[in-house]
Amino acid sequence: MTQQSSTHFYFNWAKERIDEMEAALASFEVKATATKAESKIKLDEMIADLKKRRDEFQALFKTKAEAGETVWASAKTELEKHWAGFEAQMKTYFESAGKQIEQQQVTFKDIAAAQAKAWGESAEQFRKAAAKVAGARTTDLDAALKRLKSEASETEARLQKLKQAGNESWSVLSAALAESRKSFDQANRAAWSALKDLGPKS
Secondary structure (H helix, E strand, O other): OHHHHHHHHHHHHHHHHHHHHHHHHHHHHHHHHOOOHHHHHHHHHHHHHHHHHHHHHHHHHHHHOOOOHHHHHHHHHHHHHHHHHHHHHHHHHHHHOOOOHHHHHHHHHHHHHHHHHHHHHHHHHHHHHHHOOOOOOHHHHHHHHHHHHHHHHHHHHHHHHHHHHOOOOHHHHHHHHHHHHHHHHHHHHHHHHHHHHOOOOO
16 A cells, blocks of 8 residues: 555646646647638647647656656656646747637636546545555544645636636646646645555554
């Protein structure tokens, strides 16, 4: 359980980003079907680049999926580079495409939905793993799960406010998504660390 709980953080970290990549790509692909020929070529090129970046991220993720904590910790650095490249490509698109408020909002909503799904899946994984742990300290696990769910709700509420605003720049929307991602990572790490701390001591 200890080794498994120590790698859950990395697994959830990578899966959340893959889900975001998928959401962003789906958003852009819908946009591409409704775009005029000249703009469509540029958008198709950007989508192809994003797919390549996503595929590289997924390939690396799959090679590390069963690895131990030490391997994951070093792989995370490489995965972060792929993730940063994906984000930079989206930012470049929104900055070069001029006023794409509607597309920014659609992409933001899709990515925010992917983040909310990741929070829910992580909480459910943690709940199942915690249920397998018996002992007097299960109250610590209950508290960690409650914190994870509470932070998920707070983050979702902040993102909902931005969804309703409707005219924020991509830099504002991207910053909100990054803050949500950071909260997810911290809550996810804290929850799985609590479970790891209850594991057998060597």
